[in-house]
Amino acid sequence: LRSVVKSVFLLFRCFIVIKMATSASAQLSKVVKRQYMELPQGDNVQAMYIWIDGTGEGLRCKTRTLDSEPKSIEDLPEWNFDGSSTYQSEGSNSDMYLIPSAMFRDPFRKDPNKLVLCEVLKYNRKTAETNHRHTCKKIMEMIDHQIPWFGMEQEYTILGTDGHPFGWPSNGFPGPQGPYYCGVGADKAYGRDIVEAHYKACLYAGVKICGTNAEVMPAQWEFQIGPCEGISMGDHLWVARFILHRVCEDFGVVASFDPKPITGNWNGAGCHTNFSTKEMREDGGLKCIEECIDKLGKRHNYHIRAYDPKGGLDNARRLTGHHETSNIHEFSAGVANRGASIRIPRTVGQEKKGYFEDRRPSANCDPYAVTEALIRTCFLDEEGDEPVDY
Ligand SMILES: Nc1ncnc2c1ncn2[C@@H]1O[C@H](COP(=O)(O)OP(=O)(O)OP(=O)(O)O)[C@@H](O)[C@H]1O
């Protein structure tokens, strides 16, 4: 009898743990929901407007009905929201404008419905503090003849709603890092359903996702976006992040972009950024790459400040010089060196053309700020701690 009581108790405990780690709305019947999602909607189109809130990393969204399918961004109306509820303005003059900037297919409500990424303007139509797209676009246009390409590797960690990494023992730790990177098997890959769902949803939406893999820490994953030209790098990465949050919501768990979600001997999360221009991709482009790296070396602090939403404070927890990172206080560059700030891929070193990888951006970076900073330093020859006003 004792053992029966014990196993009933264990089962019950297991149940409690699962209940605690996933959200209540995830328990609602998805089969019942499907009945409604399949209803015809006439000529109406649901457009979900998405924007970055006042934290510079949080995303917000709301939906409106359009009476016909928008074919391009010009067909989408401006909208507004209450900025005092998104850390974006004080109570008076709290109306903020949403300016449609990029449109994708909606993988949740499906065609003809849309996801609409927006820029945020204040009541006086000046750009909101965390709207980094506005200047990024301006800077990209200044050098568009160079045809800049970016690729970004977004690392993230899946957490339960209790903030504990998904699938980790409720009091304790999984086995040390080693078997998890690109791992397969129930004891190595924690939460693959989310990764698979996110990948398909991005492809459906038209987000330029180019790969995914399990990362070094269990429950940590990566997806790659690119190559994207100019401003579209930020657009595609932000929408990929939105889709990830939304997929995680369906499963009742949370995606964290914190650069060091677990302290101690566990890898942090970054957003390595590949960068090239036409000149770098042509024969002998390595020379241009080396010139860029020289300029970047002279402006390390400016970049560190641009590479996370807290001016470098978030990244300070991650860039320790350990766990495949560089030290936040030192700039370094090297061929195939994963411990450097900037890495030149081995093939690029051999072929003497291609691209380089900036390994400093934090997982919660704003890709508009990162790509803008790279262009300012490498191609507008800016120096010093402040960006130039053009
Ligand atoms: N900004 C960019 N500019 C140019 N090429 C890019 C950029 N971003 C990504 N790429 C592409 O990424 C590819 C590198 O991906 P791949 O997985 O082949 O790397 P790899 O050569 O295996 O790297 P490694 O040798 O370090 O393992 C390049 O072939 C290149 O076309």
Ligand SMILES: *[C@@H]1O[C@H](CO)[C@@H](O)[C@H](O)[C@H]1NC(C)=O
């Ligand atoms: C960046 O380059 C690396 C090789 O240096 C490659 O493995 C990775 O897939 C590229 N990522 C993106 C997003 O382009």
